[in-house]
Amino acid sequence: MQEVTIGIAGAAGDGLDKSGDTLAKSCGRLGLHVYAYNCYQSIIRGGHIWLKVRIGEDKVYSHGDKLDALIALNQDSLERHASEVGEGGVIVFNSDKFKLDPSLVRKGVQTLPLPMSQVTAEVVKQHGPLQAIMQNTVAVGAVLKLANLGIEEAHGLMQETFGHKGQKVVDLNISLLKAGFEYAEQNAKAFTKEWKFSKIRRPFLTGNEALAIGAAAAGCKFYSAYPMTPASTILHWMANHVEETGICVKQGEDELAVMNMTVGAGIAGARSMCATAGGGFALMTEALGMAGIMEVPMVCVEVQRGGPSTGLPTKTEQADLFQVFGASQGEFPRLIVAPRDTADCYNTAVDAFNWADRFQMPVVIMSDLLLSEHPETVDAAVFTAPVTIDRGEIVTEWSESQGKYKRFRFTESGVSPRALPGTKNTTYVSASDEHDEESILISDMFTAAPIRRVGMQKRMRKLDNLLKELPAPKLEGPANADVTLVCWGSTYGVVREAVELLNAQGIKTNYIVGKYLYPFHTKEFTEILNKCKKKISVEVNFTSQFAQFLRSYTGIGMDAHINKYDGEPLEPLHIVEEVKEIIASKKKNLDVSEAEAKEIAYHYLRTHYQEKLRPVKLVREAANGHGEPVWNIEFAERVSGTKGATMKVGAVTGSTFSFEKND
Amino acid sequence: MATVIELPVETYKGPVDPDWCPGCGDFGVLKAVQTAAGRLGIEPHNLMIVSGIGCSSNLPGFIHSYGTHSLHGRAVPVATGIHLANTDLKVVITGGDGDGYGIGVGHLIHAMRRNLDITYLVMDNQIYGLTTGQASPTTSKGQKTKSTPAGNMESPLNPLAMAITAGATYVARGFSGEPAQLAELIKNGIAHKGFSLIDIFSPCVTYNKVNTYPWFKERVYKLEDENWDPSDFHKSMTRAFEWGDKIPLGLLYKTEQPTYEDTEPAFKNGALVKQPLGLSKEVVNKIVEEMI
Numbered sequence: 001m002q003e004v005t006i007g008i009a010g011a012a013g014d015g016l017d018k019s020g021d022t023l024a025k026s027c028g029r030l031g032l033h034v035y036a037y038n039c040y041q042s043i044i045r046g047g048h049i050w051l052k053v054r055i056g057e058d059k060v061y062s063h064g065d066k067l068d069a070l071i072a073l074n075q076d077s078l079e080r081h082a083s084e085v086g087e088g089g090v091i092v093f094n095s096d097k098f099k100l101d102p103s104l105v106r107k108g109v110q111t112l113p114l115p116m117s118q119v120t121a122e123v124v125k126q127h128g129p130l131q132a133i134m135q136n137t138v139a140v141g142a143v144l145k146l147a148n149l150g151i152e153e154a155h156g157l158m159q160e161t162f163g164h165k166g167q168k169v170v171d172l173n174i175s176l177l178k179a180g181f182e183y184a185e186q187n188a189k190a191f192t193k194e195w196k197f198s199k200i201r202r203p204f205l206t207g208n209e210a211l212a213i214g215a216a217a218a219g220c221k222f223y224s225a226y227p228m229t230p231a232s233t234i235l236h237w238m239a240n241h242v243e244e245t246g247i248c249v250k251q252g253e254d255e256l257a258v259m260n261m262t263v264g265a266g267i268a269g270a271r272s273m274c275a276t277a278g279g280g281f282a283l284m285t286e287a288l289g290m291a292g293i294m295e296v297p298m299v300c301v302e303v304q305r306g307g308p309s310t311g312l313p314t315k316t317e318q319a320d321l322f323q324v325f326g327a328s329q330g331e332f333p334r335l336i337v338a339p340r341d342t343a344d345c346y347n348t349a350v351d352a353f354n355w356a357d358r359f360q361m362p363v364v365i366m367s368d369l370l371l372s373e374h375p376e377t378v379d380a381a382v383f384t385a386p387v388t389i390d391r392g393e394i395v396t397e398w399s400e401s402q403g404k405y406k407r408f409r410f411t412e413s414g415v416s417p418r419a420l421p422g423t424k425n426t427t428y429v430s431a432s433d434e435h436d437e438e439s440i441l442i443s444d445m446f447t448a449a450p451i452r453r454v455g456m457q458k459r460m461r462k463l464d465n466l467l468k469e470l471p472a473p474k475l476e477g478p479a480n481a482d483v484t485l486v487c488w489g490s491t492y493g494v495v496r497e498a499v500e501l502l503n504a505q506g507i508k509t510n511y512i513v514g515k516y517l518y519p520f521h522t523k524e525f526t527e528i529l530n531k532c533k534k535k536i537s538v539e540v541n542f543t544s545q546f547a548q549f550l551r552s553y554t555g556i557g558m559d560a561h562i563n564k565y566d567g568e569p570l571e572p573l574h575i576v577e578e579v580k581e582i583i584a585s586k587k588k589n590l591d592v593s594e595a596e597a598k599e600i601a602y603h604y605l606r607t608h609y610q611e612k613l614r615p616v617k618l619v620r621e622a623a624n625g626h627g628e629p630v631w632n633i634e635f636a637e638r639v640s641g642t643k644g645a646t647m648k649v650g651a652v653t654g655s656t657f658s659f660e661k662n663d
Numbered sequence: 664m665a666t667v668i669e670l671p672v673e674t675y676k677g678p679v680d681p682d683w684c685p686g687c688g689d690f691g692v693l694k695a696v697q698t699a700a701g702r703l704g705i706e707p708h709n710l711m712i713v714s715g716i717g718c719s720s721n722l723p724g725f726i727h728s729y730g731t732h733s734l735h736g737r738a739v740p741v742a743t744g745i746h747l748a749n750t751d752l753k754v755v756i757t758g759g760d761g762d763g764y765g766i767g768v769g770h771l772i773h774a775m776r777r778n779l780d781i782t783y784l785v786m787d788n789q790i791y792g793l794t795t796g797q798a799s800p801t802t803s804k805g806q807k808t809k810s811t812p813a814g815n816m817e818s819p820l821n822p823l824a825m826a827i828t829a830g831a832t833y834v835a836r837g838f839s840g841e842p843a844q845l846a847e848l849i850k851n852g853i854a855h856k857g858f859s860l861i862d863i864f865s866p867c868v869t870y871n872k873v874n875t876y877p878w879f880k881e882r883v884y885k886l887e888d889e890n891w892d893p894s895d896f897h898k899s900m901t902r903a904f905e906w907g908d909k910i911p912l913g914l915l916y917k918t919e920q921p922t923y924e925d926t927e928p929a930f931k932n933g934a935l936v937k938q939p940l941g942l943s944k945e946v947v948n949k950i951v952e953e954m955i
Contacts, residue, residue, distance in 0.1 A: 203954035219940025248929035264744020385947035429730035
């Protein structure tokens with residue numbers, strides 16, 4: 001089955017996302033599967049944005065390992081990524097403005113320099129002078145041709161995207177696409193074979209959008225958030241769809257307000273939700289406990305990102321497991337669930353609201369930047385509607401002859417039938433203090449140890465009953481494998497692909513994905529793990545949090561760990577290579593690799609305004625006065641090619657020891 | 664206009680008696696709230712009292728109505744969530760000066776600028792009572808408290824001036840030693856369409872030996888006795904700073920402005936909790952189609 005990855009690189013503000021959308025949605029409409037990942041920075045203009053769009057005849061579960069085509073929108077992007085394009089691929093760029101050093105082009109890679117003024121001469125005659133950003137559309141047109149994707153779908157997209165700006169703008173964009181398309185036809189060869197287009201149209205959306213749509217379908221009526229990357233797009237979706245959903249969308253003044261408002265809305269009986277990132281959740285923890293003791297249904301989405309503290313706002317990580325698990329003082333029931341892919345985000349949101357209502361507890365959905373922000377094509381059939389809405393035991397009527405209504409009645413199931421405020425004859429107080437069945441506080445004048453004991457048991461019983469309903473984990477892939485990869489949440493996709501590669505290479509591998517984190521399927525996980533041979537956790541964090549979590553519940557530890565914590569998502573081959581090294585009992589090498597040393601060199605250039613230089617030669621030298629081996633890096637002037645500077649970077653610590661210019 | 668069927672104050676007698684110290688100002692506030700609710704004919708099941716944490720925040724447990732006894736400083740956002748989810752409920756926030764003007768002051772400012780149709784009764788005793796006597800945001804400068812034995816070095820916050828500036832549209836001050844006035848202020852505050860803030864002197868007989876009943880009685884006077892016109896922003900701001908020998912009680916500022924609820928599209932068919940849930944197949948298909 002054919003699959004290729006097209007990369008678009010430029011600066012923030014260069015319009016990459018629109019170009020990426022044109023490309024991706026064209027493919028989605030043709031019936032191809034798309035998985036895109038945008039590597040960006042916490043900056044509004046400038047910097048570096050790197051969007052990879054992976055396209056396949058069959059479903060693709062990660063952004064993959066390779067690069068088949070590059071559209072570079074500035075000089076920096078050309079230099080960073082040209083050498084990543086593999087044999088058979090193509091590099092496209094505006095040759096009026098940028099120069100491609102041939103030494104960066106691998107063997108068997110085509111280049112398609114686009115002399116933009118020449119390519120767009122006719123368009124300029126028709127429409128007048130062009131804005132710089134329009135080079136993108138020309139490049140996209142060229143790649144559509146060379147990737148055998150055709151141009152019809154893109155035409156349709158231009159009509160839809162720019163229709164509101166008037167037909168002239170639509171025609172301009174279509175002309176730009178065509179110009180690139182035709183120039184590519186004349187000047188380069190296709191880098192793909194012909195595709196089998198199924199023509200099954202699929203929506204192209206992110207995990208955040210899927211969560212939002214799922215919440216709306218589930219009857220969410222109150223949504224609150226404070227803007228924070230990478231959760232803000234849920235807020236944007238909600239705010240843009242109030243007409244069709246009837247949701248009251250409230251931006252709060254901070255995360256404290258957001259969480260407390262969401263719990264308040266839940267107290268009043270609205271299905272309510274909020275979303276934030278790790279740092280925002282840190283402010284929400286107190287109110288989570290309040291929802292727990294008051295037994296209020298609500299849903300909170302924690303989208304993990306690079307930490308700690310402000311960390312890496314635009315990078316992915318899954319290191320908040322203990323924050324969420326340990327959130328809020330004391331012990332109270334809550335559901336913690338980590339959906340594993342975009343389709344799962346929709347279903348998890350729908351299920352979350354039903355569990356929240358039926359078991360009267362807060363539900364935390366753990367996502368991460370990768371899942372929340374990468375767009376992919378999802379089968380339209382995933383979005384079933386209308387969905388089952390089960391509000392659990394709600395008391396709508398109560399007569400005085402029934403005696404006093406007890407909001408927190410100690411029932412066998414632990415769930416106390418709930419009257420919503422406004423119902424006659426059922427007044428009660430939702431208290432954050434410990435309380436009895438009638439919600440009279442037992443923290444001040446009425447202390448009562450036995451009531452506390454049975455009350456705690458009552459609340460916690462709900463977890464046992466909830467667990468019975470949560471689908472148990474299962475091993476996926478061949479049974480009786482030699483290696484089992486253990487992961488949780490969004491790491492599912494890349495692990496699935498790595499497992500396929502490993503099995504193809506003769507290493508029998510299966511995998512298990514943690515989704516329901518609390519309450520936890522201790523029994524089932526223990527049974528499964530006991531039957532596994534070599535267990536390797538795969539996590540995007542430093543301390544292998546899920547592995548620790550598993551051991552604390554099951555007593556079973558992993559045989560090895562694979563960790564990625566540089567802010568970038570895992571790639572299948574990286575996992576495959578690490579598994580092979582683990583099997584070969586190779587000690588993990590944490591030294592700075594050559595590629596990393598080069599990137600450290602670029603970092604120095606950018607931060608010290610030395611952009612006239614480029615790293616050209618990296619040699620690893622033995623210890624030479626710095627107490628560790630060093631990478632000796634030679635720079636050349638970008639234009640003249642003469643030697644410009646020398647830099648030494650520690651190969652173990654990664655410390656920059658020296659940078660000396662040659663005058 | 665619909666006839667209001669007043670309810671007797673006994674209607675709101677709570678399940679347990681208050682556990683405040685004998686002589687606490689909060690007793691008077693509780694009675695005033697019950698009186699005001701009765702005069703407005705608010706049925707107990709349509710009344711929601713929301714509090715934070717503190718002595719005065721125990722009030723929801725002592726009144727027959729729905730109640731939410733939430734977290735320290737968070738009564739305002741919790742009340743906001745409850746109110747937005749069900750605009751048919753009458754939401755009244757009750758709490759202290761520490762809760763409302765200290766940890767909760769950020770939320771208060773935003774609620775006021777939103778002009779939500781909520782009433783906030785702050786039982787201001789210028790001390791932290793439940794935690795046994797530390798300085799609060801309204802404690803006078805120089806006052807000796809458990810956390811400021813050498814005298815409080817901070818200037819007190821001016822809640823009325825802050826409320827007027829922030830956008831509250833009904834700003835008043837009451838005193839539990841003037842119960843008749845207080846009941847009327849609360850009644851009119853609840854009836855007012857918009858955010859009502861009533862700062863109520865509610866002396867702490869155990870921990871604040873300075874701002875006592877006699878201390879207030881020597882100083883307070885009623886604005887209505889001088890035919891005060893509460894509609895002038897600048898006059899009200901100036902009067903809000905009157906403190907010392909003379910301290911004004913009564914309705915300081917009132918204006919009619921659009922409320923947040925007036926413009927919220929989700930409320931166009933009525934209270935949020937009464938709306939049908941979920942999306943039809945057609946609506947979801949349309950949403951999905953948008954993303955193709």
